[in-house]
Amino acid sequence: MAVATPALTPTDIVRQSIEGRRFSPINALVAFTMLFTLLSSVVILITLLADTIAAALPVFASRGLSFVTASLSPTAASAGIWQGIMGSLALTAFVIAVAFPLGVAAAVYLEEYASDNRFTRFINANIRNLAGVPSIVYGILGLFLFVEILMRGVFGAEGGIGGRNVIAGGLTLAVLVLPIMIITTSEALRAVPGALREASMAVGATRWETIKHQVLPVAIPAILTGTVLTIARAFGESAPLLLAGAQLSLFFSVSSEASFTDLITTQPYTALPIIVFNFARQPQAEFVSLTAAAIVVLLVMLLTVNAAAVLVRDRYEQRYR
Amino acid sequence: MAIVEQQRDSTIDLTGDVRRRRREAIVKAVFFGAAAISILISIAIVLALIGKAWAFLTSIELGQLWGNGWFPRRGRFDLMALFVHTLMITGIAMMVAAPFGLGSAIYLSEYARSGVRRVLKPTLEILAGIPSVVLGFFALQFITPNIVRGLFPGAQSANFLAAGIAVGILTIPLVASVSEDAMKAVPGSLREASYGLGAKQWHTALRVVFPAAISGIIAALILGIARAVGETMVVALAAGLNGIMTFNPTEGGLTMTGAIANLAVGSDQVAGDVAAFQSLFFVGLVLFVLTLGLNVVSGRIVRRYRQRY
Structure with missing residues (x-):
């Protein structure tokens, strides 16, 4: 934790000495209005959490953790979210495996190798625009590129789920977060002082040796923090999976003798946010508390991931300070 | 003989040995490939949308x-x-x-x-x-x-x-x-x-x-x-x-x-x-x-x- 420092900037001091101690009602009113808009977000957040937890309590009170460990079921009384948790974790594994190395490599190229020419500017603009493409459009891309072309075309997945497997879903989410991954990593690399690179090259290191031994070790806490936040975003994402193949029914089962390879290639899957969506659109009243309970689990998992990001950052920052 | 030549041509001396330079070039090429993937993604998005959107437009009356x-x-x-x-x-x-x-x-x-x-x-x-x-x-x-x-x-x-x-x-x-x-x-x-x-x-x-x-x-x-x-x-x-x-x-x-x-x-x-x-x-x-x-x-x-x- 940083030590609290007096936060007076030179501008503050100039202002205070000119304004003096006179009370200005309009000043107070404007300051209060601005603070009110900011505090509204706090109120919204607290309301959202309190309302959801209150609605979820009956489920956890009556069923405890069996709600978490049970499988999907069309009857609200026995429906659980285990498949969604496993599906989301599997999707996240694919996102990490694909988007992390690609994103870091692309950012290293753009920040450390590329000269400032038209082509580099084009790639940078392209990445910024990709980051602004709505997530549902990535779902259409996933349906076209990964389900239809890769799974059905290249691997010949027919029948059953027809290539709508967790690999296609994971690749879709990886492509979705790749631009964000590149942007956050680029920012982390840009924050590394240039003197470090110059010193390294001055003693004879090549560019790659400089990156490997000087730049990346310094940038890694920021890169990892950005990565974890990006992964959290993928974890809560559901719109692309509507199209890219997650199961949208209230109930499905996985063959009991399915091997690991079967699970990721020929067996259906779903994700936790998709289950939230499915529960939320059921008309029966008992699904309301079930939805809230699934949201609580989703938010707890996201919070854990974000806390992990903070821990990782703190730990590495101490090492390289 | 070779030593004398190397001493004269100091810039070549500084570029290092062939293996090191080759590794450098490979690493750069791999990173460039990763950066270029973003362009492929954009192209794929456009292709995914345009093909069937066009098929849709031609199959219906406007x-x-x-x-x-x-x-x-x-x-x-x-x-x-x-x-x-x-x-x-x-x-x-x-x-x-x-x-x-x-x-x-x-x-x-x-x-x-x-x-x-x-x-x-x-x-x-x-x-x-x-x-x-x-x-x-x-x-x-x-x-x-x-x-x-x-x-x-x-x-x-x-x-x-x-x-x-x-x-x-x-x-x-x-x-x-x-x-x-x-x-x-x-x-x-x-x-x-x-x-x-x-x-x-x-x-x-x-x-x-x-x-x-x-x-x-x-x-x-x-x-x-x-x-x-x-x-x-x-x-x-x-x-x-x-x-x-x-x-x-x-x-x-x-x-x-x-x-x-x-x-x-x-x-x-x-x-x-x-x-x-x-x-x-x-x-x-x-x-x-x-x-x-x-x-x-x-x-x-x-x-x-x-x-x-």
């Missing part, structure tokens, strides 16, 4: 794209209804996101001491991290019964007002963070000059810093609009399934993203109906072009204002 509501299974593809509904959601969302996002940005940039910042800024970051499907549930279960029905008791259970407010809440952090960056980029000398002329703090914040950062603020609002137009899960849950055009914010209806999500959710049933399924790609293309345009415009504005300071 008159089907106008009037009569959006009912893809009955061959009625009223783009106007989707546009109007999307505009309504976006309009309501920006009525929430613009004042609250900009107000938060002004407070964080011009008023907040660093201690207050450290406590309040993460709140916006947490809000930004809430999955949109959660806000959709919040719109259905909290905003509609407690806020919308409080004002309009006859509101439908799925309505534009609740969905728009929820989308607006999702957009607040984006508007706040981009416009705060813009205001922070305003040089301190402008503030000092303003105080030096005797202006009060509110005057400096609203009449000096805000106008100086206006291009960045406009860019933030455009980004917010693009975000609101593309938001899917809130709309899919809380904006309803009505395909007939309505201007009534207490009723619900399909937006562009809502129509795509609805087709995806029901795709098993429409698998036989080719045109209905392909309409999904057409709406996706329209959505892509629209948000891309907004993002490009916003990027242009940001770059221009960066040059000024």
